[in-house]
Amino acid sequence: MAIPIIYNLRSVRQRWTSSIVAVVGIAGTVGVLVAILSIAFGFRATLVSSGSPANALILRAGSNSEMVGAVTLDQVHIVESAPGVMRQAGKPLVSPEVVVIAPFPLKTSGTDANVQVRGVSAKALDVRPFVHFIAGRFFTPGVNELVVGKNALNAYSGLDLGSTVQLAGAKWKIVGIFDSGGSAFDSEIWGDAVLLNQAYNRPENIYQSVTARLPSPADFQAFKDRITSDPQMTVSVDREIDYYAKQSQVLTTLIVTLGLIVGLVMAIGAIFGALNTMYSAVSERSREIATMRALGFRASSVVLSFMFEALLIAGIGGVLGCLAVLPLNGFTASTLNFATFSSVAFSFRVSPLLIGVGMAFAVMMGLVGGTPPAIRAARRPITTALRGL
Secondary structure, eight states: OOOOHHHHHHHHHHTHHHHHHHHHHHHHHHHHHHHHHHHHHHHHHHHHTTSOTTEEEEEETTOSSGGGOOEEHHHHHHHHHSTTOOEETTEEOEEEEEEEEEEEEBTTTOOEEEEEEEEEOTTHHHHSTTOEEEEEOOOOTTSSEEEEEHHHHHHBTTOOTTOEEEETTEEEEEEEEEEOSSSGGGGOEEEEHHHHHHHTTOOTTEESEEEEEOSSGGGHHHHHHHHHTSTTOOEEEEEHHHHHHHHHHHHHHHHHHHHHHHHHHHHHHHHHHHHHHHHHHHHHTHHHHHHHHHTTOOHHHHHHHHHHHHHHHHHHHHHHHHHHHGGGTTOEEEEEETTTTEEEEEEOOOOHHHHHHHHHHHHHHHHHHHHHHHHHHHHSOHHHHHHTO
């Protein structure tokens, strides 16, 4: 015979002050955990969305980042002539690229931050068709012109359309603002790869990476086998999307680890709050429990009753904690990409999965905080409690 749920609801209402303490503790824990995890998920989603499953990224063998890559012009020509590369009007969709870091002042503080400047070819927009312009136009090859990602425009001073910036001792005019759909490219500045090499006194026949567009993701393995089997190609070939996923691993792992540590520390406090609330309920309702046992309610029913009450409090706390962090969804922030040491803007991602993780965490706290008091309530001697009536 189960104890009516209405009894538990009335109990929570009568002890609303202690219940609120437990609810607030659980809500705070869930809110902080979900908020921290949304940072990690948002950063990873930003980098992963930078890659296309139909693109292959070629780097120098052993390189784990474009910053330390080196691909010669002869190797670029081999990639361009390789079977399996997508062609448009008979020309291969291959973009040899260079990457440098340049300081630009932040709008918020005025201090310099590292911005990734990417030198691309005229085929960059065909290789990455998800990039489109929201203002201005693409730069003219062979001219000192730059195009700026929308997040870089919002974050740094002096990058407005039509303005002129100093880069590597040369003046460059900003002629376009582009949107890459929330990827890491939105935090970059693009210009002509050949001119960028010249400005930074780099060898003109050396690029740091080559991006090749394939007809479909299914063609990747055959393309990789052809390139890596060529004795002239001392390179590594990865799916572009896999490369950016690896780029996010260090920071994502760090944030998730810190989030779990903070969450567990806060959870200990929240569990003690729940324990205090439920033990108080057991103490105050000892006579009621004894009376119900005398009326025929089994000990298991008492345990289930207190467990339901603890889970109810935890559930309310979990819902409130998740609701509190929902406004963070889509909020844009920036952080350092440890792989390139450049600043990357990303959006918080409060996804349904994270909401589920938060609610599961709340239920776990409810179970841990409610089980000992529930067992104690079921074990209380009936006769002792009834003598006090």
